Amino acid sequence: MKQFLDDNFVLQTETAQKLYHEHSKGLPIIDYHCHLDPKMIAEDHKFTNLSEIWLGGDHYKWRAMRTNGIDERFCTGKDTTDWEKFEKWAETVPYTMRNPLYHWTHLELKTAFGVDKILNPSTAREIYEECTAKLQTPEYSARGLMKHYNVEAVCTTDDPVDSLEYHLALKKEGFSIKVLPTWRPDKAMAVEVPANFRAYVEQLSNVSGVSISKFSDLIVALRNRHDFFASVGCKLSDHGIEEFYAEDYTDAEIEAIFNKVYGGKELTQEEIIKFKSAMLVEGAIMDWEKGWTQQFHYGAIRNNNTRLFKQLGPDTGFDSIGDFTVAKAMSKFLNRLDTDNKLAKTIIYNLNPRDNDLIATMIGNFQDGSVAGKIQFGSGWWFLDQKTGMEAQMNSLSVLGLLSRFVGMLTDSRSFLSYPRHEYFRRILCNLLGNDVEQGLLPASEMKFIGKIVEDVSYYNAKQFFKF
Structure with a gap:
């Protein structure tokens, strides 16, 4: 009987143990998507x-x-x-x-x-x-724990209206760990409640210095902030969406929809989807122009419990997996950008495990040879960042794509104690590959290269892909 949480935790074979201890353990951490508070890092919170x-x-x-x-x-x-x-x-x-x-x-x-x-x-x-x-x-302290876990870089999650004052302070100080912002423009797409949308647009107008009275002004203001984020070191965007939006639209339609919602009138479902489709395209083009990586986290049904949402607010534990049908819209969105040769590096994260094979095959449609693994199937996210979920994601990616080009794990966390999720992931990765070697499914004669795959997925692929 194995001891719980010993040095070989999760590692079921000698080969798996060798891969982890010799090729993965101790490598630096690049946490390219998290929800840490940059203020706590800047002030070295105790x-x-x-x-x-x-x-x-x-x-x-x-x-x-x-x-x-x-x-x-x-x-x-x-x-x-x-x-x-x-x-x-x-x-x-x-x-x-x-x-x-x-x-x-x-x-x-x-x-x-x-x-x-x-x-x-x-x-x-x-x-x-x-x-x-x-x-x-x-x-x-906050910084002490980051150093303890050998963190090399983190990317926080930030709204276009954020001042990024704490990122700027850390950059000026020359803090040894890179703390970079991530562009998260969800509120600029949230047109379901006209009053909330108008209040956000007015806030965006104030911080950007751009007077916003039409859709084209909104894009100018967002570009202004996008440039500012880039100046602070931002290299990634992120979108939290229920599903992909790829409706056809004209510029005149989007201007009319903006005028309607900005004027306080509720939109139809068709108008909402068209607006979100336009916003996704405009944002994707900005990312492509700057060489950023765009991320899409899709598939959550949020705030299911109305009573407790009213009492406690969002992000308090009342979200679940959704069952959206996304393949055609995802394909149409990516294809539109690729047709114009404006498809940025992309990572797609699903919340419903039934979509694993869907994404693993979809990303292969838009690889163009310009960057290894240009379109990525993101690691198991939220309800799926556990042993079974990570194994399922890596198995789908392995059989339908290239696990060897995967950019690996992230914490997606608000906690400074979540870095062991990287270790957990690395052990699961080594166990999968080690078991294959032990079963004769991979050649033991290629252990040097298999060790390199472990190192790359654990750390080096992300370092090269994001160019921090």
Whole structure:
């Protein structure tokens, strides 16, 4: 019987162990998509206790706690102490066995704090006090943890109206780890509620210095901010969309739709889709012009629980996998850009695992030989960034594309303790390849090259692809 979380955790064969320990372990981390707060990095935030760094804003844990019968006040409430919230989390952890939270929890305790104990009600107080004490020392600040995990670069997620003041401060300081913004223009496409859209456009007008009264003005203002993001080091955009939008439209139609929604009138569903289609194209062209990589995270149904959304707001644990039909629209969108020779490097992340083979075949349609892996099937995202989900994504990519050109893992996290997800991914990658060698599905004589594939997918592909 193997010991839980030993040095060969997840690694089932000697070859897998060799691949991980000799080719992947210890390589730097490029976290090219995350939701870290740049202010916390710039100010080198010090964490008060383990609850602050571990439970604050973590909707993964909140979902599990609610499912375990824990009252909401121990998740998001203001009338409970940090210790009481942690105590309820510790009570929940044993019930998360086979959920990725169980692995993540103990990987984070071990790799960040050197704690090998299993978290449960009997160990909760000891673990809480030990980790909280360590958090008072300089090496456990926001920057200290990034250095501890050998992070080379992170890309935060930022709105076009953001000042990027903290990115600028870090750049001026010359902080050793690259902290770069990512262009996330979702609110500029959100025309479902006219009043909200107008308020956002007015905010964009103020920060860009562009008077916006028509659609073409909106694009000028966005270009202004796009240029500003580039000046701060931005190299990626990101779009959180339910599905791909690729309706035909004319310039006159889009101008009329903008005038209608900016004037406070609700749009029809057809008008909404046409507007979003135009915005995706305009944004993609901007990215292509600057040599950026565009990312698309699609397939989530958000804020399903109306009652709790009104009470707690977004990103509190009430989102789920959607079942959108996307192949034709995805193809049409990519093809339109490719036809005009304006298709930027692209990463597509699905939330529904049924789309794995769809994406793995779709990306092959638009590889043009200009860049290895120009169109990427993104790593398992959100509900899929766990062992089964990552294996399924890599298996589809392997049999229908080139795993060897994959740009690898990211945290997609708001937490400075999420970096072990890279280790988790690397172990799963090595286990897949190592098992193939042991079963004679890959040649043992090519171990040197297989080791190179591991190194590339773990680190070097991303470094080359994004050119940080």
